Amino acid sequence: MTAEDEATDGKGPDGEPPHGEALAGGTVNAGEVFRRGSLVDRPAPPTAPALHTHLRALRRHGFEGAPLPVGLTADGREQLTFVPGDVALPPFPPWALTETALASVGRLLRRLHEASAAVAVDLRAEWPRDLADPEGGTMLCHNDVCPDNVVFRDGRATALIDFDLAAPGRPVWDVAMAARYWVPMLDPESAATLYPGGGLDVPLRLRVLADSYGLSAQERAELPEVIGQTTAACRAFVATRVAEGDAVYRRALAERGGWARWDRLQSWLTTHHAAFTTALLS
Ligand SMILES: Nc1ncnc2c1ncn2[C@@H]1O[C@H](COP(=O)(O)OP(=O)(O)OP(=O)(O)O)[C@@H](O)[C@H]1O
Numbered sequence: 356m357t358a359e360d361e362a363t364d365g366k367g368p369d370g371e372p373p374h375g376e377a378l379a380g381g382t383v384n385a386g387e388v389f390r391r392g393s394l395v396d397r398p399a400p401p402t403a404p405a406l407h408t409h410l411r412a413l414r415r416h417g418f419e420g421a422p423l424p425v426g427l428t429a430d431g432r433e434q435l436t437f438v439p440g441d442v443a444l445p446p447f448p449p450w451a452l453t454e455t456a457l458a459s460v461g462r463l464l465r466r467l468h469e470a471s472a473a474v475a476v477d478l479r480a481e482w483p484r485d486l487a488d489p490e491g492g493t494m495l496c497h498n499d500v501c502p503d504n505v506v507f508r509d510g511r512a513t514a515l516i517d518f519d520l521a522a523p524g525r526p527v528w529d530v531a532m533a534a535r536y537w538v539p540m541l542d543p544e545s546a547a548t549l550y551p552g553g554g555l556d557v558p559l560r561l562r563v564l565a566d567s568y569g570l571s572a573q574e575r576a577e578l579p580e581v582i583g584q585t586t587a588a589c590r591a592f593v594a595t596r597v598a599e600g601d602a603v604y605r606r607a608l609a610e611r612g613g614w615a616r617w618d619r620l621q622s623w624l625t626t627h628h629a630a631f632t633t634a635l636l637s
């Protein structure tokens with residue numbers, strides 16, 4: 356899950372890791388993701404066999420903006436190519452918040468979707484429901500396009516990593532997820548700690564993302580509603596982990612203002628729904 360929601364700094368608990376250089380960023384596998392030269396070694400998601408097939412097919416369709424799977428080991432770990440570049444970690448640095456960066460994320464997501472739409476989804480695989488589009492679909496969405504999961508070079512997004520939550524869905528669902536994190540679709544108080552400096556023009560940035568992605572008029576009309584739905588899905592994701600007793604999510608939820616923060620964010624989205632629609636369609 357993603358830094359904006361309930362993250363820690365992603366550092367491993369034991370200092371120097373035994374398996375290579377520990378990579379910072381991410382929450383679910385914090386302290387468990389290592390780099391060894393040109394490879395990344397990380398816990399494999401349950402869908403790894405189907406996901407690896409999909410990632411290889413994306414590459415055959417000309418999409419180079421994702422790691423290539425290299426191996427899957429019996430101890431439940433996977434090896435992927437390391438993608439050189441910069442990953443923005445919270446609090447997000449100014450270079451990750453430029454309109455150039457935002458537009459490059461929109462273009463990268465569009466290229467992913469064009470390749471993904473050309474690959475038949477393996478419908479026998481049990482894709483995770485956690486952040487999946489409840490309407491389903493025939494295209495595999497990434498579903499977790501947060502800053503920690505995008506690699507930049509020269510200030511532009513070049514690759515998406517961490518497809519653990521990928522599942523079939525509508526393209527607009529993935530755009531809404533990306534908007535949550537990259538615009539970001541957060542009330543000013545929630546945005547302040549993770550996006551320091553403030554002053555981000557949310558309607559304008561939402562428009563920049565939609566334009567750079569090339570969102571259709573119909574999808575633009577749907578987007579504010581879908582952003583509300585993705586926000587509810589992320590809240591439910593956190594609620595499930597908290598109910599399971601996950602210490603990281605429990606602590607982060609408490610530190611971030613508890614459910615009141617989610618209530619505030621969701622009512623802010625409702626209040627500004629019409630302004631977002633106007634910005635997208637004007
Ligand atoms: N293939 C890769 N190429 C380059 N960097 C990578 C790669 N895989 C992971 N990283 C780096 O390691 C960090 C953590 O990896 P990853 O996203 O897999 O962790 P995670 O805990 O599963 O994340 P999340 O909480 O989003 O599920 C990333 O934010 C990125 O900085």
Ligand SMILES: [Mg+2]
Pocket residue numbers: 380381382503504516517
């Ligand atoms: Mg990640």
